[in-house]
Amino acid sequence: xxxxxxxGGKKIHFLIRSFVSKGxxxxxxxxxxxxxxxxxxxxxxKIINGDGSLPYVLEEAGAAYSEIIVxxxxxxxxxxxxxxxxxxxxxxxxxIAIVNDPENIKIFHELGVDTVISTAExxxxxxxxxxxxxxxxxxxxxxxxxxxxxxxxxxSDSPVIGKTINSxxxxxxxxxxxxxxxxxxxxxxxxTDIRLNDxxxxxxxxxxxxxxxxxxxxxxx
Amino acid sequence: xxxxxxxxxxxxxxxxxxxGSHLASLLSRDGCSVVIIDKDxxxxxxxxQDFGGFTIEADGIEDEVLRNAKIEQADVLVATTDDDNxxxxxxxxxxxxxxVPKVIARLHDPNRYKIYKELDxxxxxxxxxxxxxxxxxxxxxFAGIEEAD
Numbered sequence: 155x156x157x158x159x160x161x162g163g164k165k166i167h168f169l170i171r172s173f174v175s176k177g178x179x180x181x182x183x184x185x186x187x188x189x190x191x192x193x194x195x196x197x198x199x200k201i202i203n204g205d206g207s208l209p210y211v212l213e214e215a216g217a218a219y220s221e222i223i224v225x226x227x228x229x230x231x232x233x234x235x236x237x238x239x240x241x242x243x244x245x246x247x248x249x250i251a252i253v254n255d256p257e258n259i260k261i262f263h264e265l266g267v268d269t270v271i272s273t274a275e276x277x278x279x280x281x282x283x284x285x286x287x288x289x290x291x292x293x294x295x296x297x298x299x300x301x302x303x304x305x306x307x308x309x310s311d312s313p314v315i316g317k318t319i320n321s322x323x324x325x326x327x328x329x330x331x332x333x334x335x336x337x338x339x340x341x342x343x344x345x346t347d348i349r350l351n352d353x354x355x356x357x358x359x360x361x362x363x364x365x366x367x368x369x370x371x372x373x374x375x
Numbered sequence: 376x377x378x379x380x381x382x383x384x385x386x387x388x389x390x391x392x393x394x395g396s397h398l399a400s401l402l403s404r405d406g407c408s409v410v411i412i413d414k415d416x417x418x419x420x421x422x423x424q425d426f427g428g429f430t431i432e433a434d435g436i437e438d439e440v441l442r443n444a445k446i447e448q449a450d451v452l453v454a455t456t457d458d459d460n461x462x463x464x465x466x467x468x469x470x471x472x473x474x475v476p477k478v479i480a481r482l483h484d485p486n487r488y489k490i491y492k493e494l495d496x497x498x499x500x501x502x503x504x505x506x507x508x509x510x511x512x513x514x515x516x517f518a519g520i521e522e523a524d
Contacts, residue, residue: 207460209489231436231464235490238463242493257438265467 156220158183158246160206160236161227169224170197181215207235209243217244225251230258237267302360303331306370308352313372320344322369325362331355387412387449387475389435389465390456394481394501396421398453403428410444436461438468446473454480459487466496 157173159166160183170193173180180199183206184190190203204211206227217223223240225233230253237249250269251262262270308315314322319330319342333340334353340346348354358366384407388399391413399411400423409428412435413419419430433440435456446452452469454462462480469475482491482500491498 207490208484208486210486229458229460231458231460234464234467235460238494239490243489255437261438261468261472264472 155179155222156181156216157222157224158206158212158215158217158220158240159224159226161185161225161232163226163228166193166226167196170199174198181220183211183215207232207239209239212236212239212244217246220244220246222246222248222250225249227252228254230254234258234262234265234267237262238265241266300359302358302363304356304358304363304367305334306354306356306367308348308350308354308370310350311372312348312350312370314348314370315350316347318345318347322348324369325358325365327359327362328366329357331357384408384450385445385448386410386451386453387441387444387446387469389413389452389454389462390481391415391418391421391430392455392457393421395453395455396423398455399428400426412440412444436464436468441465441468441473446475449473449475451475451477451479454478456481457483459483463487463490463494463496467494470496 156179158181159169162169162182162184166182170180170182174197180197181202182193182199183202183204184193185203185205187203190201193199194201200215202211202215204214206212206215206225217240223237223246225236227233227236233251233253237251240246241249248269249267250271251267253259253262253270253272254274256272256275259270259272259275330342332355333342333346333348334355335349354370356366356370386402386407386409388395388402388409388411391399391411395411395413396418399409403409403426404423410431411419411422411428412431412433414432414434416432422430431440431444435441435454446469449469452466452475454465456462459482462482466478466480470478479497479499480491482488482498483502485500485503488498488500
């Protein structure tokens with residue numbers, strides 16, 4: 155697929171690398187000359203120095219035969235205009251924009267941008283999650299978040315106390331890899347039971363993460 | 376056509392630069408109720424002494440600011456900031472979301488004219504207007520010289 159990325163701070167390296175490694179053709183538009191030079195040295199992607207909200211710059215970037223455009227500039231109006239030009243003048247179907255002001259999510263949707271991401275909102279919800287759930291620690295995303303490892307402490311209100319691993323109805327994509335009981339580390343088998351104050355090291359796919367937590371903790375919050 | 380009483384007209388001007396402040400002063404003198412919005416509180420010093428409207432110190436691209444300015448009651452909204460994309464965004468919010476009957480945006484960079492046209496936003500481009508005016512004066516003067524010959 156042909157993907158155009160406009161703007162982007164430090165995160166952009168990661169994004170380009172991930173798209174390129176999956177075999178996509180990536181074109182980056184950035185208005186800072188030095189950034190463009192650095193990007194061109196580091197990545198196997200087409201780099202264009204210019205203002206991505208100008209139609210002729212998008213045209214040069216091959217917008218007419220691109221399938222996806224991602225607008226990551228720090229200014230919300232620029233991101234909106236980039237997506238709208240891409241959609242209306244170049245018929246790009248998938249438009250993705252970052253918004254800095256979460257209030258703009260709704261406005262962007264109403265004005266036709268199909269995916270709107272608010273980093274402020276995502277980060278604050280992650281922080282809230284961490285603050286609210288202090289018995290879950292070391293949540294490590296692995297392989298760009300495809301798998302996560304978390305450490306869950308079994309508190310007295312957990313519904314799985316006294317149960318054996320094979321009697322707990324875990325989702326297919328979750329597994330308890332290790333139980334830390336006092337000073338000891340146990341590699342659990344089906345017959346291993348779970349006790350109070352155990353720390354479970356759980357490996358899950360992101361889509362079943364909250365389901366798994368609910369099973370272990372008996373609540374979702 | 377029956378002419379509307381000007382005092383009925385409620386106009387929001389975004390951006391209090393040279394253009395915005397001048398326009399707001401003219402409209403206020405005409406008897407319209409005018410609200411002008413700008414991020415920079417010092418910009419309001421550019422308004423005429425007799426400006427009778429309201430000033431709001433805030434960023435006009437924020438939805439909450441527009442709502443505080445009672446955008447849903449506005450008859451006209453003019454976006455005159457020096458950022459074309461901000462003007463485009465404000466104009467579309469006013470037009471598509473709040474259904475303001477008349478929305479006009481200032482077009483800074485004539486290269487962007489196509490975008491405004493594509494998005495169906497009425498524009499005024501000071502740059503283009505000046506260029507045309509210069510051209511007219513030059514053409515007129517040349518015509519004058521030719522006639523004199």
